[in-house]
Amino acid sequence: MRAAVFSSALTGTGRFLEIKDVPRPQLQAGHVLLRIVACGVCRTDLHIVEGDLPQVRPELIPGHQIVGEVVEGATTELPLGTRVGVSWMGGVDGDCWYCHHGMENLCDKPTFTGYTVNGGYAEFASVRPDFTFPLPPGLDDVHVAPLLCAGIIGFRSLRVAGVEQGERVGLFGFGSSASLAIPILQSWKCDVYVATRGEVHRNRAASLGATWVGKEDEKPPVALDRAVTFAPSGKVVVSALSSLRKGGVVAINAIHLDQMPPFDYDKLLWGERQIRSVANMTRQDARDFLKVAHDLNIRPQVTVFPLEDANNALLAVKEETEAGSAVIVP
Amino acid sequence: MASKMNVAVVEQFGQPLVLQEWDIPSPGAGQILVKTEACGVCHTDLHAAHGDWPVKPTLPFIPGHEAIGLVAAVGSSVKNIKEGDRVGVPWLYSACGHCEYCLTAWETVCAEAQFGGYTKNGGFAQYLLADPDYVAHIPDLLKPVEAAPLICAGITTYKGIKETAAKPGQWIAISGVGGLGHLGIQYAKAMGLLVCAIDIDDGKLAHAKRLGADLVINAKAGDPAVALKKETGGGAHGVLITAPSLIAFKQGIGMTRKRGTCVLVGLPPGEFPVPLFDVVASCITIRGSFVGTRHDMAEALAFAADGKVKADIELQPLSSINQIFSRLEHGDVPSRVVLDFARS
Numbered sequence: 141m142r143a144a145v146f147s148s149a150l151t152g153t154g155r156f157l158e159i160k161d162v163p164r165p166q167l168q169a170g171h172v173l174l175r176i177v178a179c180g181v182c183r184t185d186l187h188i189v190e191g192d193l194p195q196v197r198p199e200l201i202p203g204h205q206i207v208g209e210v211v212e213g214a215t216t217e218l219p220l221g222t223r224v225g226v227s228w229m230g231g232v233d234g235d236c237w238y239c240h241h242g243m244e245n246l247c248d249k250p251t252f253t254g255y256t257v258n259g260g261y262a263e264f265a266s267v268r269p270d271f272t273f274p275l276p277p278g279l280d281d282v283h284v285a286p287l288l289c290a291g292i293i294g295f296r297s298l299r300v301a302g303v304e305q306g307e308r309v310g311l312f313g314f315g316s317s318a319s320l321a322i323p324i325l326q327s328w329k330c331d332v333y334v335a336t337r338g339e340v341h342r343n344r345a346a347s348l349g350a351t352w353v354g355k356e357d358e359k360p361p362v363a364l365d366r367a368v369t370f371a372p373s374g375k376v377v378v379s380a381l382s383s384l385r386k387g388g389v390v391a392i393n394a395i396h397l398d399q400m401p402p403f404d405y406d407k408l409l410w411g412e413r414q415i416r417s418v419a420n421m422t423r424q425d426a427r428d429f430l431k432v433a434h435d436l437n438i439r440p441q442v443t444v445f446p447l448e449d450a451n452n453a454l455l456a457v458k459e460e461t462e463a464g465s466a467v468i469v470p
Numbered sequence: 471m472a473s474k475m476n477v478a479v480v481e482q483f484g485q486p487l488v489l490q491e492w493d494i495p496s497p498g499a500g501q502i503l504v505k506t507e508a509c510g511v512c513h514t515d516l517h518a519a520h521g522d523w524p525v526k527p528t529l530p531f532i533p534g535h536e537a538i539g540l541v542a543a544v545g546s547s548v549k550n551i552k553e554g555d556r557v558g559v560p561w562l563y564s565a566c567g568h569c570e571y572c573l574t575a576w577e578t579v580c581a582e583a584q585f586g587g588y589t590k591n592g593g594f595a596q597y598l599l600a601d602p603d604y605v606a607h608i609p610d611l612l613k614p615v616e617a618a619p620l621i622c623a624g625i626t627t628y629k630g631i632k633e634t635a636a637k638p639g640q641w642i643a644i645s646g647v648g649g650l651g652h653l654g655i656q657y658a659k660a661m662g663l664l665v666c667a668i669d670i671d672d673g674k675l676a677h678a679k680r681l682g683a684d685l686v687i688n689a690k691a692g693d694p695a696v697a698l699k700k701e702t703g704g705g706a707h708g709v710l711i712t713a714p715s716l717i718a719f720k721q722g723i724g725m726t727r728k729r730g731t732c733v734l735v736g737l738p739p740g741e742f743p744v745p746l747f748d749v750v751a752s753c754i755t756i757r758g759s760f761v762g763t764r765h766d767m768a769e770a771l772a773f774a775a776d777g778k779v780k781a782d783i784e785l786q787p788l789s790s791i792n793q794i795f796s797r798l799e800h801g802d803v804p805s806r807v808v809l810d811f812a813r814s
Contacts, residue, residue: 305638305661328638328662432639 142470143262144450146189147199156189156454157202157261159447165258165266167212172269174208174224179260180285181205181445181453181466183315183372184228184395188255189454192372192396196256203260203468204228204253205288206267207281215269223281224272225430227288229420230257231268245296245420252420261450263470273426276434286440286465287433288426290316293393294368295324295429297418301366301391305329310364312380313356313371314341315457316440316465317393321368322348323436333360335379336371337460344441344463359383368393368418374400377415378408386411393418442467475596478791481530483521486792487594494597497545502602504559507614509593510536510783511791511807512622512649513714514561514737516798518588522739527588535561535586536622536808537593538614544602551602556614558606558621559598561761563590567603578760594791596811606767609775619649619781619806620774621767627654627712628770629762630735631661634708638662643698643706643725644683646713647674649806650735652782654710655681657770660778666706668694668721669713695724705730714738720745723754731755785810 141164144157167173185202187193206226214220231251232239238246253259253267275284294317303309305328311318314336325332326349334345337356346353352360356376363385369376374397380390381403392415409415432438441464445453453466475494478487497503515533517523537559541551551557565572565580572580584601586592591599608617627650636642640663644654647669658665659682666685667678675686685701687694699705705727711718711734719734719742726732732754749756762770773779782805786794794807 324639329660428639435639 141263142447143201144447144468145199145201148195155451157450159450162201162262164264168266170268171213171266172210172215172218172272173212174206174226174265174267175211176206176208176260176263176265176470178207178281178285179203179205179468180288180290180316181457181468182289183457184289185254186454186457187372187396193255200255201258201260201262202254203262204230204255205285205290206253206260206265207275207285207288208260208265211264213269218269218272223275225275225284225288226253226260226265226267226272227292227421227426228253229271229423231271243422245422245425250420261447261468271423273423273430276430278434278437279439282442282444282467282469283439285467286316286442287320287430287438290465291320291433291438291440292421292426292429293317293418294321295432296421296425297321297368297391297393298324299425300416300418301368301389303328303330303366307331307365308333308362310335310360310367310380310383311345312336312367312369312376313373314345315370315460318368318370319344319348319464320433320438320440322350323438324432327432327436333362333364333383335360340463341460364388367391370394372396373398378403381408381413381415384413386413389414389416391416391418440465444469476788477532477595478788479530479532480519480527483519483526483529487519487533487795489789492595495599497543497599499546500548500602501545501599502541502548502551502557502605503543504537504539504557504598504600504605505542506537506539506593506596506598506811508538508618508811509534509809510618510622511794511798511809512536513798514622515587515594516795517737517739519795531588532591532595532598533587534593534595534809535559535563535588536618537586537598538608538617538621542597548602551605556608557600558608558617559586559593559600560604560606560621560625560767561586561588562604564601564604575763575765577763594788594809604764606771609771611775612771615783615785615808615810616774616781617771618808619653619783620770620779622761623649623806624653624657624774624779624781625762625767625770626650626735626759627710628657628773629766630654630710630733630759631658631663631708632766633733633757633759634710634731636663636706636708636731640664640707641666641702641727642708642710643668643722645709645711645718645722645725646736647671647678648712649803650712652677652681652805653779654712655683656779657773660773663708666698666702668698668725689718689721693724694721698725702727704728709733710735712736716740716742723748723756726752726754728752728754731757733757733759735759781806783808785813787813
């Protein structure tokens with residue numbers, strides 16, 4: 141099959157991925173084999189191929205927002221041809237302290253799709269059936285793909301931030317994930333404040349109905365109850381923190397931050413403000429989000445790239461040239 | 471200012487109220503005098519006049535705890551309120567301000583709390599005294615007759631909904647589409663919840679739909695818990711019982727999703743049996759909720775000022791109070807009756 145493959149051999153070539161023929165994956169015991177129809181591109185993929193995250197496999201097919209159809213290993217629950225989604229959490233051990241406490245997102249022995257195992261920048265993938273999700277029927281493949289990580293983890297970020305109905309919520313850094321959070325916050329009757337670099341993102345936020353939109357160093361006009369940061373930058377976390385009311389919470393939706401700059405504890409954190417990180421997702425987050433996405437008719441804006449153009453898809457995410465989400469189609 | 475005022479007084483429990491002229495009280499230190507513009511009539515007023523509850527008011531007394539009016543005079547040492555402000559004098563007339571409940575924003579259960587129209591004379595009168603620290607501040611956009619039902623029926627349902635802990639996007643079941651329920655539906659929608667309204671009257675259910683209910687169930691057509699569990703995939707995350715009927719309490723527990731919370735705000739006299747197996751095996755919380763704090767009050771009024779909640783009201787003069795009570799007793803009051811003091 142064709143696949144976009146990351147390896148350290150590419151260092152210095154200016155390319156992230158090599159598009160080539162690789163053996164089609166064997167169906168593993170207890171898995172299902174999916175024929176991939178679309179795969180969303182996430183900033184985490186960029187962190188992997190740029191070496192921000194440690195390399196765990198010599199050769200890797202990235203991609204963890206997979207939409208695919210069951211072609212082998214079908215079960216009664218997942219008959220042949222069923223369309224399902226696969227996200228970043230490809231599996232957990234089900235047996236550690238975290239799994240026993242409803243925190244499978246923090247599992248001690250997790251499988252991460254497109255990182256610890258091969259992912260969706262390819263024609264086929266072998267996945268755990270209990271980590272597939274039924275998809276809202278109303279959305280076509282390319283529009284459903286960005287929901288599978290950007291959407292779910294954005295949703296989890298709102299939960300981690302402790303957002304309550306009617307609150308003032310700031311979104312700092314604005315990409316695919318933040319744009320999917322806006323309709324949810326609106327359905328929770330929250331006022332949304334967006335601070336981000338890049339005019340294309342500010343325009344997108346404004347068109348989605350944000351109460352206030354500003355540049356990354358601008359401060360919202362009111363003190364916020366909650367903030368979520370989406371940029372891989374510690375500086376953005378500090379700006380979010382400085383926008384909070386006393387007792388407010390900032391949740392960091394990022395698997396990697398450049399660094400946390402020093403900041404003034406007395407002014408910014410004292411007053412029982414809190415900084416929390418968001419790690420991975422649980423299957424319940426996925427189910428809850430996909431239901432909400434269906435109920436609210438959430439339809440992401442997407443730019444489609446053929447698999448052969450996977451490098452350009454990653455480049456578009458890196459350079460923030462697209463307002464919506466990049467999706468790769470084999 | 472006149473020296474006399476018209477009032478409706480309970481002289482004997484269970485007897486009709488007596489219309490009298492009383493001297494207008496003058497505010498002492500730390501008190502304000504409010505000139506009533508409107509006062510809602512609540513089922514609680516009927517219980518008060520009948521002496522239905524274990525702790526009875528001292529006779530004679532003036533009922534009414536949904537009074538809205540303008541501050542006519544302020545006593546010495548009142549700083550936060552001035553003449554001409556529009557305030558509401560609610561059920562939570564005052565509290566001690568220093569017990570463990572007051573210090574943790576639960577002044578509603580303060581042991582020293584005083585109650586408007588119960589332990590203190592209330593709003594079935596042209597003037598009443600109030601505690602400036604506990605009055606509701608009425609937003610300019612609200613008319614007095616619109617605000618009146620919100621400071622008891624409104625805050626009670628709003629707080630009750632909060633106490634179910636249902637989150638936006640989750641289901642709340644509101645049992646009873648009456649004075650409380652019709653407000654509850656509007657608050658719940660404004661809070662982003664999915665709402666199922668339950669009643670035994672198709673007309674009220676049609677009204678619930680108009681107010682935004684996502685689902686309505688007629689409890690006469692069979693056990694509403696069965697229908698609701700089917701439609702919501704397991705029951706409502708939160709249930710608010712406003713219907714003053716014991717059967718509604720039992721059904722409400724049946725409607726509650728596993729680990730959900732069923733909140734009781736109605737106060738029909740009596741007790742109801744709890745299906746222990748269901749409550750235990752489904753880990754259900756049954757929670758009482760009693761009016762709301764001053765902060766809840768501000769929030770409840772803000773929803774109305776934003777145009778998201780509006781009470782159905784029927785205006786009557788104070789002199790009709792006994793006819794209104796008689797209709798309340800017979801369940802013949804489709805919407806909240808508000809005494810309009812602009813009428814005589």
